[in-house]
Amino acid sequence: MAIRLGRGTAELASRPAILGQAAVGGQTEQEGPLGHVFAQVFAEAHLGEKCWEMAETRLQQASMSHALERAHCAPEGIDLHLGGDLLNQCSATSFALRELGIPLAGIYSACASFAQALAMGALALESGAFGKVSACASSHFCAAEKQFRFPLEFGGQAPPTAQRTATAAGAAILGTGVGPRISRVIFGKVTDLGVKNANEMGAAMAPAAWDTLKRFLQDTESKPGDFDMILTGDLGGIGSALLQELARTEAGLDIASVHQDCGLLLYDTEEQDAGVGGSGVGCSAAVLCGEIFPKLQSGELRRVLFLGTGALLSAVSPLQGESIPAVAHGVELTADS
Amino acid sequence: MAIRLGRGTAELASRPAILGQAAVGGQTEQEGPLGHVFAQVFAEAHLGEKCWEMAETRLQQASMSHALERAHCAPEGIDLHLGGDLLNQCSATSFALRELGIPLAGIYSACASFAQALAMGALALESGAFGKVSACASSHFCAAEKQFRFPLEFGGQAPPTAQRTATAAGAAILGTGVGPRISRVIFGKVTDLGVKNANEMGAAMAPAAWDTLKRFLQDTESKPGDFDMILTGDLGGIGSALLQELARTEAGLDIASVHQDCGLLLYDTEEQDAGVGGSGVGCSAAVLCGEIFPKLQSGELRRVLFLGTGALLSAVSPLQGESIPAVAHGVELTADS
Numbered sequence: 001m002a003i004r005l006g007r008g009t010a011e012l013a014s015r016p017a018i019l020g021q022a023a024v025g026g027q028t029e030q031e032g033p034l035g036h037v038f039a040q041v042f043a044e045a046h047l048g049e050k051c052w053e054m055a056e057t058r059l060q061q062a063s064m065s066h067a068l069e070r071a072h073c074a075p076e077g078i079d080l081h082l083g084g085d086l087l088n089q090c091s092a093t094s095f096a097l098r099e100l101g102i103p104l105a106g107i108y109s110a111c112a113s114f115a116q117a118l119a120m121g122a123l124a125l126e127s128g129a130f131g132k133v134s135a136c137a138s139s140h141f142c143a144a145e146k147q148f149r150f151p152l153e154f155g156g157q158a159p160p161t162a163q164r165t166a167t168a169a170g171a172a173i174l175g176t177g178v179g180p181r182i183s184r185v186i187f188g189k190v191t192d193l194g195v196k197n198a199n200e201m202g203a204a205m206a207p208a209a210w211d212t213l214k215r216f217l218q219d220t221e222s223k224p225g226d227f228d229m230i231l232t233g234d235l236g237g238i239g240s241a242l243l244q245e246l247a248r249t250e251a252g253l254d255i256a257s258v259h260q261d262c263g264l265l266l267y268d269t270e271e272q273d274a275g276v277g278g279s280g281v282g283c284s285a286a287v288l289c290g291e292i293f294p295k296l297q298s299g300e301l302r303r304v305l306f307l308g309t310g311a312l313l314s315a316v317s318p319l320q321g322e323s324i325p326a327v328a329h330g331v332e333l334t335a336d337s
Numbered sequence: 338m339a340i341r342l343g344r345g346t347a348e349l350a351s352r353p354a355i356l357g358q359a360a361v362g363g364q365t366e367q368e369g370p371l372g373h374v375f376a377q378v379f380a381e382a383h384l385g386e387k388c389w390e391m392a393e394t395r396l397q398q399a400s401m402s403h404a405l406e407r408a409h410c411a412p413e414g415i416d417l418h419l420g421g422d423l424l425n426q427c428s429a430t431s432f433a434l435r436e437l438g439i440p441l442a443g444i445y446s447a448c449a450s451f452a453q454a455l456a457m458g459a460l461a462l463e464s465g466a467f468g469k470v471s472a473c474a475s476s477h478f479c480a481a482e483k484q485f486r487f488p489l490e491f492g493g494q495a496p497p498t499a500q501r502t503a504t505a506a507g508a509a510i511l512g513t514g515v516g517p518r519i520s521r522v523i524f525g526k527v528t529d530l531g532v533k534n535a536n537e538m539g540a541a542m543a544p545a546a547w548d549t550l551k552r553f554l555q556d557t558e559s560k561p562g563d564f565d566m567i568l569t570g571d572l573g574g575i576g577s578a579l580l581q582e583l584a585r586t587e588a589g590l591d592i593a594s595v596h597q598d599c600g601l602l603l604y605d606t607e608e609q610d611a612g613v614g615g616s617g618v619g620c621s622a623a624v625l626c627g628e629i630f631p632k633l634q635s636g637e638l639r640r641v642l643f644l645g646t647g648a649l650l651s652a653v654s655p656l657q658g659e660s661i662p663a664v665a666h667g668v669e670l671t672a673d674s
Contacts, residue, residue: 008440
């Protein structure tokens with residue numbers, strides 16, 4: 001049985017393990033600092049498909065295929081899949097699962113979806129009624145530009161505060177066995193301090209990240225120094241600075257020495273014209289699966305708090321005058337020993 | 338601890354109870370056969386808002402407000418909310434939760450979202466780490482027409498196989514106490530037999546409903562006659578006939594005497610120009626919360642299998658030549674005694 005540590009905060013008795021994981025990405029992602037972590041790279045953005053949406057489905061399928069192989073598991077061995085993406089009606093996930101045949105629980109919390117998938121997958125395992133579960137999330141630069149901004153052919157320019165949506169996916173197989181463990185989870189509250197500019201996602205999400213981090217530290221009686229890394233995904237440069245400032249001014253906490261952000265890890269923002277960093281749920285999913293889980297496996301990292309952050313706007317809500325609600329879900333990951 | 342009955346099928350030891358619930362709807366819904374079950378009816382489709390999307394947010398907030406009141410609970414007493422809707426980026430849910438302040442796990446499985454919310458909420462409770470959880474789902478006729486078909490001002494005509502998206506929401510508070518219980522849950526697989534016409538949702542979803550029903554009966558060693566009602570939501574007239582035919586031809590089962598469909602219960606399809614019945618996740622959420630939970634409370638119904646059915650297309654996927662994936666999630670509901 002899990003233990004209630006606070007409102008929406010759970011400690012898992014079974015501490016489910018990551019049995020296998022994989023990240024896949026596009027050309028720009030390979031050219032970045034984490035280019036070496038991808039199980040597969042797709043140089044051509046269509047991935048052999050005729051539309052960007054179906055290309056994103058292929059990203060999910062590729063990441064699942066590699067993760068299953070590494071976990072020595074067939075799709076038939078998975079009892080439940082938790083998946084999400086940014087496309088309207090989460091269609092990359094639904095179409096990817098059409099071929100995998102795993103019972104699907106679709107989730108949505110924008111770029112916090114991979115954190116939510118891990119948290120809900122761990123809770124499902126904790127219930128005792130599922131053998132293995134899988135989690136996957138994706139994003140695609142071209143699909144996101146088309147849906148949220150302009151088709152690429154328009155040649156729109158991104159303002160300097162914008163983040164670049166990653167063409168990437170990450171997948172993980174969870175169950176009983178050897179691997180990094182999920183020891184605690186926390187679900188975030190929707191937070192909105194009034195940012196209305198859809199190119200200021202980092203600023204919109206930083207207060208949500210702080211709210212969840214603050215609650216997690218309180219509920220678990222932890223301090224930032226207890227973690228090798230507090231990893232947000234994805235606040236980018238501006239949002240990361242704001243989170244660190246919120247921690248300093250609201251609670252006197254200096255998190256700069258342990259705080260990293262998936263959006264800043266994935267790209268060399270200056271060299272790669274990636275704005276203030278990466279975004280898109282595929283960014284944090286790929287950084288987790290490609291970089292963080294392996295470092296927990298090797299013991300290079302021992303304890304990581306992953307805070308997935310999502311901006312819960314729709315493509316029309318900013319045009320209707322609404323500010324941007326945001327959420328952050330947290331997963332505490334520990335090395336297996 | 339829950340018991341694994343099959344792949345994606347769980348029996349819950351704690352049997353979480355529905356502590357309070359409410360349905361809200363629009364004018365057309367009030368004029369239907371279930372007009373008397375709504376806690377609140379909104380005669381004006383904008384609900385005082387300037388856009389349809391925010392009107393749907395108000396539906397969610399109203400249903401949650403009534404459900405919380407009936408469960409004698411403040412929002413602060415809820416540890417986790419599971420919510421979903423059909424709008425792009427599930428925005429009705431995100432904006433509704435901005436004011437409620439409950440930790441949010443957003444979910445998406447189209448019109449199966451309320452079934453998924455109940456199932457995941459029950460699993461969360463089963464883990465032991467949450468006190469009370471809430472579930473809510475909504476749809477809005479005008480928002481859905483604008484997003485998936487044409488703005489109302491266009492005056493588009495629906496083909497005879499189309500269903501009418503309900504303007505409605507349902508909300509339920511789950512926890513330990515007196516009320517109808519969730520005894521078993523099942524998560525569905527994505528099923529796609531190749532239907533490409535987005536106005537044939539019932540036909541696209543019937544195979545998913547059958548797949549989940551068949552697996553549930555096998556996993557639980559049950560037969561249709563063990564239930565007072567097998568309630569799908571929402572197959573409409575055509576999909577319901579197809580489900581009954583699939584059960585007959587594939588397994589020799591006659592489910593006609595116990596099968597009901599939320600989409601056929603909500604409207605008088607002939608009198609109300611509602612096509613082959615209602616649809617939209619608000620339809621099944623409202624029928625469950627307005628009609629079924631109260632009948633389980635009174636003992637008029639003793640055991641109900643609710644199969645939420647969702648068509649997982651996006652607004653663009655049929656235009657890109659894709660067929661319609663579908664999913665059905667199941668929740669077994671029993672009277673409290």
